[in-house]
Amino acid sequence: MDDKRYPRKAYNMLLNLQRQNYNTWACSIRNVLYKFGFGVVWEMQGVGDIKSFIKEFKQRLIDCFKQDWHSALESHDFYNVYSHFNHSLVRSPYLSLLNNISVRRVFARFRIGMSALKFHYLQYRPVIHDRGINCPFCNDTPETEVHFLLTCQKYKALRDELIPSKYYRQPSMFKFFLLLACTNESTIQKLSVFVFKALTIRKQSLSVSVTL
Ligand SMILES: [Zn+2]
Structure with a gap:
């Protein structure tokens, strides 16, 4: 110039x-x-x-x-799980697929390890780790993402309705990664609804048990 x-x-x-x-x-x-x-x-x-x-x-x-x-x-340990099913820097299909903002927000947070699940919640709050990481509905089972999504009996009916059985018939970490990395539109939509509804069931059940 x-x-x-x-x-x-x-x-x-x-x-x-x-x-x-x-x-x-x-x-x-x-x-x-x-x-x-x-x-x-x-x-x-x-x-x-x-x-x-x-x-x-x-x-x-x-x-x-x-x-x-x-x-x-x-x-970063926080992204340990996320890095296994999201390898590339491209826009994830669910962002444009899910029109319901509440469902999309809850699903996005779940994917990056931010939810009320013990395994998620306690990784940001190690100080209160001694309160236990077990699922509030199952004895002696850590409340991990895999347990929540593929095995916890509390959400069995919802799972049977929304998630293809091939993912939870013989559940494993590998199948969990496959499910989260899935690009099938119908599967993504149903999976996001499962996460949203199951977390709602969890929240309601725990608030009822505290009230009782
Ligand atoms: Zn459970």
Whole structure:
């Protein structure tokens, strides 16, 4: 941009302030360029061919974001289960498939390990872990996602109605992952309704037992 233009004048002003160790918007530009391996652009204060630079820079941002996303999934215990059925950074089909906002929200939270299930609830609250992780309706069985979705007798009728039997006839972690990664529209819709209704049953049953 020509030095006479106001945006260029403003940039030059910020650049001068940055050289005097002031923290300005130009510092952010410098930091981003260095972070993604384009420090030479900052030093030269130019990019040569603008179109090529923008194309290359944009691709670098996308690649780094994907890399960070994968390493975040692998390094956090919270995403242990989620990372097994969601491998790629694409929009999950359920987001556009489920029109009911309440069902979609509950299902999305369940997928990332945020629900009232003991196994979910206690991973964010290790302090109260000594209260037990067992299912409130089954003796000596941890209330994991697999138990809730595929084996707990409390939701048997709902399961028989909404989930294909091939997933829970011989339940396993592998089948749980297969079910969560399923792309069949009907299965996704019924699965989300199961999660929503089963959690509602759970909540109602526990509030009744506390009242009694
Ligand atoms: Zn149970």
